[in-house]
Amino acid sequence: MSPVGTPARPAPGPASGAARTVQLIGHLTAREFRIRYQSAFLGWLWALLPAVVRFVVLGVVFSQILPTTGPDYLAELAVGVLAWQWFSAGVASATVSPLSRRDLLSQPALPRPVIPVVSVLTDGFDYLAGVPVLLVVVLVDTGGIPVTALLFPLLVVLQGCLILGVGMAAAVANVHWRDTSLAVSLLLAVGIYATPVFYTSRVLTEQLAGLVRLNPVGALIEAQRQVLVEGTLPSAASLAALTVVCVGVLTAGWAVYRHWSATFVDQL
Amino acid sequence: MTEPRLELHGVGKRFRRGGATSLQQRFLGRGTRGQWVTALHDVDLAVAPGEVVGVLGRNGGGKSTLLRVAGGLTRATSGTVRRHAAVSGLLALNGSASGDLSGADNAVTAAVLAGLSPRAARARLPEIAAFAELDDAVLGEPMRTYSDGMKLRLAFAAAAMTDPDLLLVDEVLAVGDIAFQEKCLTHIERLRDGGTALLVASHVTSHMRRLATRAVWLRGGTIVTDGPPAEVLDEYEASLDERAGAPQDLAGGGFRKGTGEVRITGITSTGSQGAGPGATRLGGGLTVTVGYSREAAVTSANVSVSLRRVGGDVKVVDLTTEASGASVPLTDSGSISVAIDRLDLEPGTYWVDAGIYSKDWEVPYDYHWDAWRVHVLGTGTSGLVQPPHTWRVGG
Numbered sequence: 001m002s003p004v005g006t007p008a009r010p011a012p013g014p015a016s017g018a019a020r021t022v023q024l025i026g027h028l029t030a031r032e033f034r035i036r037y038q039s040a041f042l043g044w045l046w047a048l049l050p051a052v053v054r055f056v057v058l059g060v061v062f063s064q065i066l067p068t069t070g071p072d073y074l075a076e077l078a079v080g081v082l083a084w085q086w087f088s089a090g091v092a093s094a095t096v097s098p099l100s101r102r103d104l105l106s107q108p109a110l111p112r113p114v115i116p117v118v119s120v121l122t123d124g125f126d127y128l129a130g131v132p133v134l135l136v137v138v139l140v141d142t143g144g145i146p147v148t149a150l151l152f153p154l155l156v157v158l159q160g161c162l163i164l165g166v167g168m169a170a171a172v173a174n175v176h177w178r179d180t181s182l183a184v185s186l187l188l189a190v191g192i193y194a195t196p197v198f199y200t201s202r203v204l205t206e207q208l209a210g211l212v213r214l215n216p217v218g219a220l221i222e223a224q225r226q227v228l229v230e231g232t233l234p235s236a237a238s239l240a241a242l243t244v245v246c247v248g249v250l251t252a253g254w255a256v257y258r259h260w261s262a263t264f265v266d267q268l
Numbered sequence: 269m270t271e272p273r274l275e276l277h278g279v280g281k282r283f284r285r286g287g288a289t290s291l292q293q294r295f296l297g298r299g300t301r302g303q304w305v306t307a308l309h310d311v312d313l314a315v316a317p318g319e320v321v322g323v324l325g326r327n328g329g330g331k332s333t334l335l336r337v338a339g340g341l342t343r344a345t346s347g348t349v350r351r352h353a354a355v356s357g358l359l360a361l362n363g364s365a366s367g368d369l370s371g372a373d374n375a376v377t378a379a380v381l382a383g384l385s386p387r388a389a390r391a392r393l394p395e396i397a398a399f400a401e402l403d404d405a406v407l408g409e410p411m412r413t414y415s416d417g418m419k420l421r422l423a424f425a426a427a428a429m430t431d432p433d434l435l436l437v438d439e440v441l442a443v444g445d446i447a448f449q450e451k452c453l454t455h456i457e458r459l460r461d462g463g464t465a466l467l468v469a470s471h472v473t474s475h476m477r478r479l480a481t482r483a484v485w486l487r488g489g490t491i492v493t494d495g496p497p498a499e500v501l502d503e504y505e506a507s508l509d510e511r512a513g514a515p516q517d518l519a520g521g522g523f524r525k526g527t528g529e530v531r532i533t534g535i536t537s538t539g540s541q542g543a544g545p546g547a548t549r550l551g552g553g554l555t556v557t558v559g560y561s562r563e564a565a566v567t568s569a570n571v572s573v574s575l576r577r578v579g580g581d582v583k584v585v586d587l588t589t590e591a592s593g594a595s596v597p598l599t600d601s602g603s604i605s606v607a608i609d610r611l612d613l614e615p616g617t618y619w620v621d622a623g624i625y626s627k628d629w630e631v632p633y634d635y636h637w638d639a640w641r642v643h644v645l646g647t648g649t650s651g652l653v654q655p656p657h658t659w660r661v662g663g
Contacts, residue, residue, distance in 0.1 A: 023386060035366050103364045104364065108357040109356050
């Protein structure tokens with residue numbers, strides 16, 4: 001579809017700002033996805049396969065070594081692992097995106113925020129490829145998918161906002177201090193244990209659980225488990241808080257990135 | 269007078285060069301904070317439709333920074349930059365290409381990045397292919413199978429075939445063989461005559477004489493002259509000759525020119541396979557050492573080494589310290605050498621010419637030519653280079 005109507009001022013170039021940005025993001029994300037999987041014999045199945053293998057291995061291992069895992073542990077584990085995988089891959093790749101795609105920084109017609117957005121979305125497609133597997137695991141483990149799962153897409157979008165916000169801020173830091181990407185991988189390596197990925201906050205003491213709830217990734221994972229596995233709705237207050245935090249982080253990260261990306265080229 | 273599409277008023281640009289980029293450097297390093305460099309100072313410039321404004325100046329004079337600021341790649345420190353049209357740029361060719369995707373795929377992406385919608389870019393593909401002189405079969409192949417020349421032709425074609433309103437071109441007109449260069453120049457002329465506003469940076473003065481409708485000469489980030497291309501170019505070329513002074517005879521044969529703040533004391537060539545001083549064998553390496561003594565307080569310089577067949581005018585090898593990264597620090601006397609891993613030049617005798625220049629290439633301190641020779645030993649053919657090769661006979 002071509003844009004309808006003529007703007008009051010002549011639009012600069014073939015497409016106006018926002019439409020052009022969306023076009024670029026779509027084109028570049030599809031391209032990244034193709035580069036990642038096109039030359040592989042199994043193609044895009046590689047996006048799905050790691051999720052399957054990870055669920056099976058972790059499910060077998062953890063249900064053996066953890067004493068009290070609860071009835072739907074496998075499904076809860078699958079939700080946590082898939083969500084963390086996107087968070088950690090997305091933040092890590094967004095952090096290095098201005099350096100690894102410096103060719104894009106030398107394109108005058110390319111809005112700078114496109115670069116981290118494309119890298120988070122590319123990892124987002126890997127996540128989406130894992131979602132059908134996740135649904136199968138939930139179906140097999142709990143015997144059904146609750147109606148509350150309709151809220152799941154909203155939580156996925158919020159998670160995308162959070163990843164992008166954190167990634168954009170880290171990207172700015174990484175252009176100025178190249179240590180940042182190393183520090184980010186260290187934090188992510190520790191973060192997987194500080195976040196209820198392999199466990200749920202139910203098994204924690206009340207004090208620890210309170211602490212874990214302050215972690216927005218943890219809160220997101222818990223909310224995803226609620227709507228997808230338990231079939232309960234998160235309280236309106238916690239949902240609102242989650243929305244404010246995720247959108248707030250994105251806004252802040254975007255603003256920082258917008259300000260500093262104007263002089264990225266000088267630092268390369 | 270038509271409205272300009274690009275306007276710069278009092279534009280200045282400062283940035284920190286070589287600043288610390290890791291915490292370790294920042295805490296432990298001495299003086300690694302980097303120095304503030306003024307790359308542009310109070311630049312006024314306007315480019316109207318149908319105009320080609322040529323930006324002249326030696327490397328380090330601010331040409332690339334000017335184009336980056338004009339294209340919005342980086343923000344000006346002071347002054348205002350106004351663009352009244354979508355800008356596209358031929359600044360770094362080929363950077364975004366992926367070897368695993370087909371040439372067609374990469375060409376579409378390059379056109380999208382240059383400003384087209386994906387649909388329009390795909391519709392342009394036949395034109396791009398024709399300009400790049402590649403047929404459909406080749407376009408479908410992964411880009412990693414392409415030669416460097418094919419990659420460059422495709423990259424230029426994809427970025428140039430977008431009918432931009434405002435186009436920035438940085439030193440990319442000298443790509444490919446002579447025939448393709450001619451095609452690129454003709455294309456730029458067609459864009460100009462069709463009403464595109466162009467800002468072109470180049471140090472190839474013959475291109476500038478042909479394309480530019482106006483020229484500016486940048487030195488040390490400041491516009492020295494702004495006017496009709498013929499006048500500015502004459503002045504620019506005269507200044508290069510003037511500063512170097514008249515050629516002087518060297519005692520041992522050959523010539524020199526330059527200001528003499530740093531003097532070349534000798535140029536020695538050593539082959540890698542014990543072929544004796546001043547000689548190397550076909551397929552061997554060569555180390556050229558330029559000895560110097562400092563006559564004035566100059567802390568660093570750029571050095572160039574070039575090889576010319578005796579009796580010929582074409583530099584078959586032209587190496588500069590700048591192309592390899594940075595200028596070199598100088599002491600009171602010392603030497604700078606460049607090691608060439610494989611020369612692969614046709615056997616014969618070559619002049620080894622060398623020059624020492626100021627950091628911004630504006631001042632030639634000393635340049636020696638027709639003074640030092642190197643022999644490449646082996647069996648000659650009639651080409652310019654003789655790459656390692658094997659003939660095979662198929663059934």
